Amino acid sequence: MKRLGIALMFFLGVVGTDAVAAEPVDLELVLLADASWSIDEAEISLQREGYAAGIAHPDVLDTILGGYNRRIVVTYVEWGDENFQEIVVPWTIIDGPETAAGFVAKLRAAPRIATGPNAIGSAIAAGHALIEGNAFKGTRKVIDFSGDSANTWNGIPIHVARKAALADGIVINGLAILCRDCNGRPVSYDLERAFETMIIGGPGSFVVTADGNTSFTQAVLRKLLLEVAAAPGEITARVSPDIAQSASRRLPSLCPRSSCTPP
Numbered sequence: 001m002k003r004l005g006i007a008l009m010f011f012l013g014v015v016g017t018d019a020v021a022a023e024p025v026d027l028e029l030v031l032l033a034d035a036s037w038s039i040d041e042a043e044i045s046l047q048r049e050g051y052a053a054g055i056a057h058p059d060v061l062d063t064i065l066g067g068y069n070r071r072i073v074v075t076y077v078e079w080g081d082e083n084f085q086e087i088v089v090p091w092t093i094i095d096g097p098e099t100a101a102g103f104v105a106k107l108r109a110a111p112r113i114a115t116g117p118n119a120i121g122s123a124i125a126a127g128h129a130l131i132e133g134n135a136f137k138g139t140r141k142v143i144d145f146s147g148d149s150a151n152t153w154n155g156i157p158i159h160v161a162r163k164a165a166l167a168d169g170i171v172i173n174g175l176a177i178l179c180r181d182c183n184g185r186p187v188s189y190d191l192e193r194a195f196e197t198m199i200i201g202g203p204g205s206f207v208v209t210a211d212g213n214t215s216f217t218q219a220v221l222r223k224l225l226l227e228v229a230a231a232p233g234e235i236t237a238r239v240s241p242d243i244a245q246s247a248s249r250r251l252p253s254l255c256p257r258s259s260c261t262p263p
Contacts, residue, residue: 026067027228028138030127034147035078035114044112047146050220052104057221063228064094071095072228073136076107079123081116082155091134119155128165142227146175150194162201171202175223178211
């Protein structure tokens with residue numbers, strides 16, 4: 001794993017992008033997973049296994065292959081305090097079962113390193129820097145943020161990091177962890193609402209919630225399908241109509257922010 005100690009440098013303008021031609025993909029996706037003090041080992045496993053199952057799921061792979069470039073690129077980062085944004089799996093092209101299996105194997109094998117109190121703004125800034133500094137050119141750019149709290153204790157302020165990412169065309173989606181089988185519901189306030197008002201942003205952005213192993217796996221699958229195919233109401237000719245309709249049918253209980261009316 002590699003520590004991403006460049007977030008602050010990025011905000012100071014030290015980190016730049018490579019001038020060489022970038023490889024086209026349909027989506028640049030940063031999976032930004034909470035590994036702060038409030039996350040126990042059960043929740044680390046919950047997140048990793050949920051994303052492992054989602055990335056390798058046939059529906060997700062079919063949706064990827066329905067895109068214009070037939071490939072996406074993904075990296076998995078665990079975050080803690082302002083000094084911990086750990087790259088668990090580096091940028092990996094996903095274009096079929098073999099590349100998905102390789103991503104999953106690395107995700108499962110890596111030890112946990114990130115820890116410390118929440119630095120959500122620094123985590124978002126790290127995801128931003130990874131997208132702006134990679135060797136790919138995605139039709140869409142998404143930071144997939146997961147966490148069990150919207151509080152931040154150090155590092156870059158959330159609103160500063162969020163504003164910078166949105167200004168560069170990056171959509172931020174949220175996965176609120178409400179794992180009652182782990183540390184219990186971690187906060188007394190409405191975590192989903194806090195994510196909506198403080199963290200997520202961009203066209204079609206949304207929050208998904210999960211509170212157990214089955215729920216988390218299902219939520220990640222729904223989330224990935226929306227992120228790969230684009231949110232309902234924003235699916236374009238880049239994704240074939242049958243795949244778009246199939247993705248929407250798989251997501252009957254999920255309604256993205258500003259895209260539809262919840263049941």
